[in-house]
Structure formats: structure tokens, C-alpha cells
Amino acid sequence: MFFTAIVFIVGCTSQNKEKTFVTTVEYVVDGDTVKIKKDGEIVTVRLLNIDTPETYREKQAYGEEAKQFAKDVLLHKKVTVELSAKEQPYDRYGRLLAYIWLEDGTLYQEKIVQEGFARVAYVFEPDTKYAKKLYKAQEKAKKAKKRIWSVDGYVTEEGFNMSVWLNKAS
Numbered sequence: 001m002f003f004t005a006i007v008f009i010v011g012c013t014s015q016n017k018e019k020t021f022v023t024t025v026e027y028v029v030d031g032d033t034v035k036i037k038k039d040g041e042i043v044t045v046r047l048l049n050i051d052t053p054e055t056y057r058e059k060q061a062y063g064e065e066a067k068q069f070a071k072d073v074l075l076h077k078k079v080t081v082e083l084s085a086k087e088q089p090y091d092r093y094g095r096l097l098a099y100i101w102l103e104d105g106t107l108y109q110e111k112i113v114q115e116g117f118a119r120v121a122y123v124f125e126p127d128t129k130y131a132k133k134l135y136k137a138q139e140k141a142k143k144a145k146k147r148i149w150s151v152d153g154y155v156t157e158e159g160f161n162m163s164v165w166l167n168k169a170s
Contacts, residue, residue: 019083025074030055031066031117034074046095049134050109051121053160061165062148066117078103085126113137116146119155
């Protein structure tokens with residue numbers, strides 16, 4: 001019985017270790033995608049539960065600023081990566097799905113949402129454990145009309161509506 005308990009505890013601990021690890025952000029693709037070093041390889045990570053404006057193909061308002069924010073906060077910094085709770089923590093493009101924690105214990109996703117560079121999006125089971133925290137940060141940014149929230153109708157359930165942004169600018 002005692003042996004079984006020890007095996008179970010050790011198994012849970014090693015499982016948990018596989019779900020989180022410390023690394024350095026090697027490259028910032030945009031506000032919600034980075035590259036890290038994992039097991040000696042450079043791996044692309046799609047950050048869970050957030051969406052930032054695009055910087056490629058269709059350039060969207062605040063996309064470059066979101067990317068710069070990610071660079072300022074993450075690039076070449078030591079972070080803790082917490083993998084998706086899915087059995088296979090990858091999206092359909094082969095990107096690792098994860099949360100990123102800063103050295104000071106801050107969840108990066110919460111920080112970028114709070115600053116108005118990202119919306120809460122793609123919140124699906126089993127990756128919902130920080131949803132309340134993220135929605136709370138989003139409400140603060142929305143209320144303050146920070147960045148992506150500064151133009152009514154720019155942020156939609158599907159993403160970002162550049163036609164609203166362009167109409168405002170003209």
C-alpha cells in the first residue's frame with residue numbers, strides 16, 4: 001500500500017514536471033505566438049486563451065504594438081511554460097499550446113490583455129483554468145478603452161474588424 005502511494009505521488013510529480021518547464025523566449029512572432037527552446041530545439045508556442053491583431057498578411061491596428069509589447073516583456077527572458085491540459089498540447093498547425101509565466105509570477109496572457117493589446121479568445125476545455133482572471137483583465141481594459149478597445153466595434157467575437165478602424169480614421 002505504502003509503495004503504491006509513493007509510485008502514485010512520483011508519477012503525478014513527473015507528470016506535472018512534463019507540463020511545466022523553465023526556458024527562454026528566443027523569438028517573438030507576434031503578440032500571441034513566440035518561439036522557445038525545448039529539449040534543445042526551437043519550438044513555436046501559441047499562447048492559450050488570447051488573440052492579438054495580426055502583423056502578417058492583413059496588418060491590423062495594434063498588431064505591431066502587441067508584437068513590440070511581447071518583445072519588451074518576453075524576448076530573451078526566462079519564463080515558465082505551462083502546457084495545455086490536452087493530452088496532445090498542440091494546435092492544428094503543430095504549435096505547442098501553453099500559458100507563459102513571467103519570473104515575477106505574472107501570467108503573460110493576463111498582462112497583455114490588461115494592457116489592451118489582446119482579447120480573450122479560444123477558451124475551450126480543458127484549457128479554461130485562467131479564464132476568469134483573463135476576462136477580469138479584459139473588462140478593465142475595455143472599461144478604460146485601452147488600445148484595441150479604443151474604437152467601438154473593432155474587437156468582435158471573430159477577431160478584429162479593420163473596416164470599423166478604417167472608417168474611424170477617415
